[in-house]
Amino acid sequence: MSQSHSVARRYFLKTTAAGIALAAAGIAPRRARAQAETIRIGFPVPLTGPFGTEAKDQVAAAEIAVKEFNDAGGLGGRRAELLVRDDKLNPGEAATRTQELIEKDKVHFVVGSLSAAVQLSVNAVTKARGVIFVSISQSDAINEAKDWSKYTFHEALNPHMTAGAVGRYAFPKFGKRVVFLTADYAYGHEMVRGFQRAGQPLGVETLADLRHPLGTTDYSPFLPRIQALKPDLLILSNFGKDQVNSIKQATDFGLKKTTRLVAPVLLYTARLGGGPEAFEGVVGGTSYYWRLEEKVPSARAFNDKFRAAQGGAVPSDYGALGYAGVRSVLTAAKGAGSTDPEKVITTLRALKYDWYKGAQYYRGCDHQAVQSVLIIESKKAGAMKNPQDVFDIVHIDPPDESTLRSCQELGHKA
């Protein structure tokens, strides 16, 4: 190969490269502008796996919030878009998807997550990259100072609030001798602590705290002992299939003759899966149940929008959280007139909102949504007016910061 030939080729390469770079530079600003026009919200939820039903409901409800925002003209013409990703209920998967959402899809906000572990991993990613994350998981581990950042918001209830509200309702009404049947992991333990704290001033006595392995299918070995103890209350601090099976089998063992069954969180979907016979008379807490519309106008408005979009179906508790989380960030972005995280944080912190269940706001120190807890009782098959009429709302525990774990307790300064 001759010298001149080589030089000529290098020259050719250099000029073409420069040409391409120039052309690229010409395109780049235009694309960046185009991207700035939509507001993108990343939405990692467990579409596949045991909570697929809840996750799909969350997506359906979140889409309503996006549509509302767009129909109202968006943020000065900027429309919103929901980018749904399947976190597969797996913290590693969730972290990867969230990272992609932020770096590749350039989302402005992240709303979502259902499991406690997924929430922690999503929060770690959003915190490191300075992206606002509104969690709709029932656990509040991310509100503790060691994991929290100013970008972290928590829209759902937390174990302490739910267990406290249910305990304050149930102990005076049903009795003070209590047995716990608890899923042996952080969520179950947190619930038991919440109940015991609420029960202490009322003189509640724990007869036994039976811890069962997560995912137990047969609860019969635990039930003879509970039967022998004859507690006033059996509190089932477990979730999903575990809750359905343990309630079903406790009912079969005739426990309801002597004992009231109580669950800290009673999900609409779990009750549909378990059937009316097993759940009859079971009392529990929830963030939302559609019949709140009989008392709260914003609930009616939300239900009507959901019914119109979903062929008459009513939103579940988890679904409603998806709506609330997305509506909060979009409203805050509109209020700030920008998607700049610092500005949106300021408006979110100042937000006093009533999206679907009455007055709410995010607490200053940890951004936990201060809100009401509904106490519901599962209806008997004969008393149901339609298949959606599964619970009665027997009490509403009003929003009150004193029912939350204090800021100091979570490790925050004030």
Next chain:
Amino acid sequence: MTGITLDLLLLQVFTGLALGTIFVLLAVGLSLIFGLLTVVNFAHGAFFMVGAYMGVYLLGVTGSFWFSLVGVPLVVGVLGLVVERALIRPLYGRGLDYPLLLTFGLGYVLVDLIRIGFGIEGRTFSTPAALQGSVDIGVGHFPLYRLFVMAVTALLLLALWWLIEGTRYGLIIRAGARDPDIVRVLGVDVSRVWLLVFALGTALAGLAGILAAPMRGVYPEMGIPVLIEAFVVTVVGGMGSLRGAVVAGLLIGMVVSLTSLVAPPMANISMFVVMALVLLLRPSGLFGRAGLMG
């Protein structure tokens, strides 16, 4: 632990027996297929799940639990016939791992087919009205439905025992399991025997599915823990031994129940401790024949 009275202990033992009966029911189909065909059926949990879903479907169509209870093993048995004829038969004589891998994959396919057909969220399956509630058995209240399941399982085991040990057909099955070539020389169509045994094993898995549905609920992943439980029982009892499956099932039910009384969080792991101990002391299980896996 305080407060353990004699009544409680007796009820706990009885609960353990009932739980053991369910374990036997879950394992018997798996054990049968392995014992006679030397096929490790990893789709056992999936057939169990299909049985529960067929139960939901038939109950919806006919409204009768009793009809469904008879219909489900028939439907799942027919599915077993198809699977054996189309998928398992070409793999005979190729070693243990071929049908194992095939059924492993088949399990996933069945679970996803059910997800597509019936949705991912699971179905309600109420205890039949005649079997609801609990009865006083002297030491405490016990669910009527579990007593019913115990009775059905006992009858089923008697019938199986009679079929295999007491009939001409059972003689052919046993002979076919020991030396298929000689049986073939004697003019018996061994492949038809295997076809029917496989179908019987899957029918039993399906029956276990509908019987378990009122206790455990119905959802696509319901077969996963069952596959594990059935394998533990089969391994402890000795791969392929029906008698072993019965003894091991009851033993494990008892161990899980008593562990739950004294150390609740250890309930699940206790069955694996039993399995580890048995495998250390008797590698081929309580009643297993040595060298069957080789």
